[in-house]
Amino acid sequence: MSESSDTQSHLSTWREAVAAAIHDALDSDSRVFILGEDVGCYGGCFGVTRGMLAKYGPERIRDTPLSETGFVGAGIGAALGGMRPIIEIMTVNFSLLALDQIVNTAATLSHMSGGQFHVPIVIRMATGGGKQIAAQHSHSWEGWFAHIPGVKILAPATLEDARGMLGPALADPDPVLIFENQTLYNLKGELPQNCTVDICSAKIRRAGTDVTLLTYGASLYKALEAAAIVAESGIQVEVIDLRVLRPLDDRTIMESLRRTHRALIVDEGWRSGGISAEIAARIMEQSFYDLDCPVRRVCTAEVPLPYSKHLEDAALPQTTTIVSALREMVSKDG
DSSP states (O other): OOOEEOSOEEEEEHHHHHHHHHHHHHHHOTTEEEEETTSSSSOOTTSTTTTHHHHHOTTTEEEOOSOHHHHHHHHHHHHHTTOEEEEEEEEGGGGGGGHIIIIIIITTHHHHTTTSOOOOOEEEEEEOSSSSOOTTTOOOOHHHHTTSTTOEEEOOOSHHHHHHSHHHHHHSSSOEEEEEETTSTTOEEEEESSEEOOSSOOEEEEOOSSEEEEEOTTHHHHHHHHHHHHHTTTOOEEEEEOOEEESOOHHHHHHHHHHHOOEEEEEEEESTTSHHHHHHHHHHHHHGGGOSSOOEEEEEOSSOOOSSHHHHHHHSOOHHHHHHHHHHHHSTTO
């Protein structure tokens, strides 16, 4: 599917972009409904579904008990019955309470039934640190979920992707998990009135010739800022927004490396066993002889994310640490 957008656009927030996508889905398909904690009366933990209960009613905007395994299981059953549920899990940390439903049921039914049954469910969840809500609400486990066959993993960063990815996700016959970095909800930008975004490919956000910088989610903006800083000293960084963590777009990554010969991966997940390790391994397997120096990674410190602001900032990838890594990579000792 090719990407396209309407020529008209207007200033919006990232939160409004997600909400607009949900409104579009509810308006265009009577099978779509929302399920999750506080999605109705409260309007969603991050305000995405605010006002939807009044517009669509309790049959389509359904508040649930505090039981992720219960309401994710209910959504799977509804999907098997022909509905198109959008499940909201408040934070990625709470998704662990629904792991059995996601990993052992939703992700496996198509395979176990020989393709006779599909689970067309979309699960949205907030992810990432930076909001001072501590270790039980701030981790980045989208890379862990990308380990699981049978699901697609999306990590939109731009307003266009936040709005445009939901439609194709709902049209997919199998489960799609959308990870929304919670620091992005208040981000403002131009939002096209109508946009279609594919859920298969990465996107080059800045062209460059010296280093390929691979990232996703909120780290995209730190990466772009870092690329602009080092450009002042002549280092041209190609910034790739991965957007889709399963399946990874190997082609875009490897084609970029053939131009730049250096790779830096920026990931809010932990370094050990994370998506950055998977990407580094694929680069070594497919593009080893294109590299002029070892693959570098900037990841979150391997600690439960602290509550204290200065400690949280120290744990997460920041523009300054990305800049340092970029400069080291293109130095004579890089």
